[in-house]
Amino acid sequence: xxxxxxxxxxxxxxxxxxxxxxxxxxxxxxxxxxxxxxxxxxxxxxxxxxxxxxxxxxxxxxxxxxxxxxxxxxxxxxxxxxxxxxxxxxxxxxxxxxxxxxxxxxxxxxxxxxxxxxxxxxxxxxxxxxxxxxxxxxxxxxxxxxxxxxxxxxxxxxxxxxxxxxxxxxxxxxxxxxxxxxxxxxxxxxxxxxxxxxxxxxxxxxxxxxxxxxxxxxxxxxxxxxxxxxxxxxxxxxxxxxxxxxxxxxxxxxxxxxxxxxxxxxxxxxxxxxxxxxxxxxxxxxxxxxxxxx
Amino acid sequence: xxxxxxxxxxxxxxxxxxxxxxxxxxxxxxxxxxxxxxxxxxxxxxxxxxxxxxxxxxxxxxxxxxxxxxxxxxxxxxxxxxxxxxxxxxxxxxxxxxxxxxxxxxxxxxxxxxxxxxxxxxxxxxxxxxxxxxxxxxxxxxxxxxxxxxxxxxxxxxxxxxxxxxxxxxxxxxxxxxxxxxxxxxxxxxxxxxxxxxxxxxxxxxxxxxxxxxxxxxxxxxxxxxxxxxxxxxxxxxxxxxxxxxxxxxxxxxxxxxxxxxxxxxxxxxxxxxxxxxxxxxxxxxxxxxxxxxxxxxxxxxxxxxxxxxxxxxxxxxxxxxxxxxxxxxxxxxxxxxxxxxxxxxxxxxxxxxxxxxxxxxxxxxxxxxxxxxxxxxxxxxxxxxxxxxxxxxxxxxxxxxxxxxxxxxxxxxxxxxxxxxxxxxxxxxxxxxxxxxxxxxxxxxxxxxxxxxxxxxxxxxxxxxxxxxxxxxxxxxxxxxxxxxxxxxxxxxxxxxxxxxxxxxxxxxxxxxxxxxxxxxxx
Numbered sequence: 001x002x003x004x005x006x007x008x009x010x011x012x013x014x015x016x017x018x019x020x021x022x023x024x025x026x027x028x029x030x031x032x033x034x035x036x037x038x039x040x041x042x043x044x045x046x047x048x049x050x051x052x053x054x055x056x057x058x059x060x061x062x063x064x065x066x067x068x069x070x071x072x073x074x075x076x077x078x079x080x081x082x083x084x085x086x087x088x089x090x091x092x093x094x095x096x097x098x099x100x101x102x103x104x105x106x107x108x109x110x111x112x113x114x115x116x117x118x119x120x121x122x123x124x125x126x127x128x129x130x131x132x133x134x135x136x137x138x139x140x141x142x143x144x145x146x147x148x149x150x151x152x153x154x155x156x157x158x159x160x161x162x163x164x165x166x167x168x169x170x171x172x173x174x175x176x177x178x179x180x181x182x183x184x185x186x187x188x189x190x191x192x193x194x195x196x197x198x199x200x201x202x203x204x205x206x207x208x209x210x211x212x213x214x215x216x217x218x219x220x221x222x223x224x225x226x227x228x229x230x231x232x233x234x235x236x237x238x239x240x241x242x243x244x245x246x247x248x249x250x251x252x253x254x255x256x257x258x259x260x261x262x263x264x265x266x267x268x269x270x271x272x273x274x275x276x277x278x279x280x281x282x283x284x285x286x287x288x289x290x291x292x293x294x
Numbered sequence: 295x296x297x298x299x300x301x302x303x304x305x306x307x308x309x310x311x312x313x314x315x316x317x318x319x320x321x322x323x324x325x326x327x328x329x330x331x332x333x334x335x336x337x338x339x340x341x342x343x344x345x346x347x348x349x350x351x352x353x354x355x356x357x358x359x360x361x362x363x364x365x366x367x368x369x370x371x372x373x374x375x376x377x378x379x380x381x382x383x384x385x386x387x388x389x390x391x392x393x394x395x396x397x398x399x400x401x402x403x404x405x406x407x408x409x410x411x412x413x414x415x416x417x418x419x420x421x422x423x424x425x426x427x428x429x430x431x432x433x434x435x436x437x438x439x440x441x442x443x444x445x446x447x448x449x450x451x452x453x454x455x456x457x458x459x460x461x462x463x464x465x466x467x468x469x470x471x472x473x474x475x476x477x478x479x480x481x482x483x484x485x486x487x488x489x490x491x492x493x494x495x496x497x498x499x500x501x502x503x504x505x506x507x508x509x510x511x512x513x514x515x516x517x518x519x520x521x522x523x524x525x526x527x528x529x530x531x532x533x534x535x536x537x538x539x540x541x542x543x544x545x546x547x548x549x550x551x552x553x554x555x556x557x558x559x560x561x562x563x564x565x566x567x568x569x570x571x572x573x574x575x576x577x578x579x580x581x582x583x584x585x586x587x588x589x590x591x592x593x594x595x596x597x598x599x600x601x602x603x604x605x606x607x608x609x610x611x612x613x614x615x616x617x618x619x620x621x622x623x624x625x626x627x628x629x630x631x632x633x634x635x636x637x638x639x640x641x642x643x644x645x646x647x648x649x650x651x652x653x654x655x656x657x658x659x660x661x662x663x664x665x666x667x668x669x670x671x672x673x674x675x676x677x678x679x680x681x682x683x684x685x686x687x688x689x690x691x692x693x694x695x696x697x698x699x700x701x702x703x704x705x706x707x708x709x710x711x712x713x714x715x716x717x718x719x720x721x722x723x724x725x726x727x728x729x730x731x732x733x734x735x736x737x738x739x740x741x742x743x744x745x746x747x748x749x750x751x752x753x754x755x756x757x758x759x760x761x762x763x764x765x766x767x768x769x770x771x772x773x774x775x776x777x778x779x780x781x782x783x784x785x786x787x788x789x790x791x792x793x794x795x796x797x798x799x800x801x802x803x804x805x806x807x808x809x810x811x812x813x814x815x816x817x818x
Contacts, residue, residue: 127657185650222665
């Protein structure tokens with residue numbers, strides 16, 4: 001068994017890979033139970049509350065440390081990262097970077113494999129969904145928080161952010177039109193702003209290449225992953241987040257993206273309470289904590 | 295039909311600009327490639343590029359299968375941009391089909407002898423070309439050159455849209471014109487909105503007082519475009535407020551904006567009512583029928599301005615409560631002990647500002663870990679073979695067979711037969727320019743069938759109070775009506791007034807637009 005998903009250690013347990021607990025020999029039945037628990041964890045839409053077997057295995061994981069180590073080892077061996085094991089989130093596992101369970105961009109959207117702009121837009125859509133679902137740092141940290149988003153809301157939120165960057169560039173008198181010879185140097189917001197928000201198609205579906213189509217794809221994918229739940233049709237489809245999504249964004253995706261950003265030499269300043277504020281504008285209102293006119 | 299893809303509009307600026315850095319012929323004037331001069335040039339090149347799609351329409355019409363050379367495509371395109379701009383309001387834009395419907399009269403006027411299907415094809419082609427259906431971004435790109443600070447010549451891409459498709463509140467799609475298109479349309483609109491509007495209205499008053507209504511109409515139309523643009527600015531600000539209280543400066547900027555806008559509305563409202571009174575007088579006193587018509591159109595335009603102001607005002611009044619509700623929701627939530635990651639401020643906003651090649655690395659990292667996992671399909675060849683060879687299961691979800699309903703024939707007790715209805719309808723299908731007397735209709739009906747006059751008389755009496763509301767809602771193109779001009783009816787069987795029965799033609803396109811604007815108030 002090779003440990004090729006060493007990126008994340010399960011939070012509750014020390015070192016995976018222990019072949020047997022200190023409290024006695026492992027029977028094949030134990031291994032089967034541990035694998036069954038991981039298999040339940042691989043079905044993100046399945047909640048422990050609805051499946052008595054799942055709940056029993058979870059209880060065993062929480063009460064029986066050798067069994068817990070065994071289940072962690074099974075998950076690690078499959079190339080999975082254990083995010084959290086609790087009655088709230090169930091056995092929250094996710095794919096390690098090179099795992100067979102990982103989602104590849106090329107499988108996710110065919111165009112994205114060839115076109116770097118499309119690839120960026122699909123990634124950005126996922127980042128924007130998370131940012132809109134957890135608008136403040138507190139929301140991401142608070143375990144009881146349920147984010148609510150709509151497809152059109154996410155789309156116009158990013159468009160607004162792009163517009164603000166455009167206005168800032170215009171104020172500074174920059175010529176942001178990219179050089180024809182080096183399209184990679186084009187500012188990222190321009191790629192989004194240029195793409196049309198929506199479009200009519202011959203068969204009344206969403207235009208897949210429009211930004212609304214891209215955000216719509218992201219949320220329906222996340223819904224299939226058990227990260228979002230559809231709550232209605234308003235605003236192009238409204239959704240709320242699940243505990244798993246919060247874990248995934250907080251413990252894994254957010255950190256990974258931050259690391260990448262820091263490697264690029266961009267150090268975003270954070271004071272721990274900052275929210276959707278344009279960072280370049282000093283705003284006395286936010287500092288006072290009372291964002292209304294006095 | 296497959297119009298050629300128009301994703302790249304290339305303005306050939308390289309011929310003029312490309313020669314600039316090279317050594318000039320001796321004695322020739324040398325333009326200084328300074329950044330200031332260059333910036334102005336770039337701005338003008340971009341403005342020029344915005345008109346390129348319109349010129350391009352006339353250039354490309356030769357490629358359409360058929361004889362389309364006679365159509366003035368640029369004219370239709372400008373009319374389309376006009377229509378979309380005027381339909382823009384706070385939430386809505388123009389409906390695609392309505393724009394096509396309202397374009398048709400102009401297209402038809404260009405070639406009255408051609409079939410209507412061809413007119414519609416031209417209108418659709420122009421509108422779709424303006425949206426640029428077929429390109430990935432649904433927009434246009436022009437290439438122009440500038441000098442970098444180090445003196446080197448750089449080619450740049452300028453991306454723009456003329457008409458864009460945005461989500462409509464009802465879940466559909468509507469069209470809006472972009473700022474670029476408004477600038478192409480009216481020109482030099484990129485000025486201070488408020489002062490430009492005041493100037494236009496002062497001009498209007500002077501023009502009316504001097505009786506120059508043709509110019510007055512032009513000025514009023516321009517004032518209306520500015521009103522639309524002003525609403526658009528405010529709409530964006532309010533939208534941002536709804537999304538996040540803190541993203542907008544509610545200490546100074548927004549209250550100032552709202553205050554200014556409310557003052558502006560109060561001022562304009564007074565002003566436009568005064569203008570309205572003046573033009574109404576001009577309309578009623580005008581002798582020249584053309585002046586009368588112009589003044590009547592002007593009344594419509596000013597009324598439309600007032601309507602837009604009222605709508606803007608109601609939005610402004612909602613802004614305060616909206617802010618307070620969002621404030622309650624967002625700011626007074628209990629603070630959490632843990633400080634987390636600020637996804638917008640620390641990730642999204644910095645990423646958007648990066649060059650796309652580097653930003654892609656961050657979004658890739660986020661994507662790889664935020665999407666969770668997918669279980670890969672594992673297929674055994676044996677299963678696959680069996681699966682492929684299994685005949686499809688018969689559909690059973692159609693449900694149980696429905697029992698044959700036991701129907702009882704209802705006795706036919708109608709007073710008139712189908713043939714009589716057909717004959718009466720045929721008799722009353724009058725050409726719009728030839729109304730008839732009821733007496734004549736009754737006599738003709740009596741010649742055909744002794745029972746028919748009763749039905750004709752009944753339908754004529756119904757037509758005295760025509761179902762205007764129904765015709766309006768259903769978008770009918772013609773309506774039968776009857777009026778009493780005081781003549782007595784001389785008939786052996788019937789008494790009363792000898793009604794004049796006539797057919798009215800209805801403006802379906804205008805009704806469709808009015809229905810979309812005010813779904814609840816039918817108006818004839």
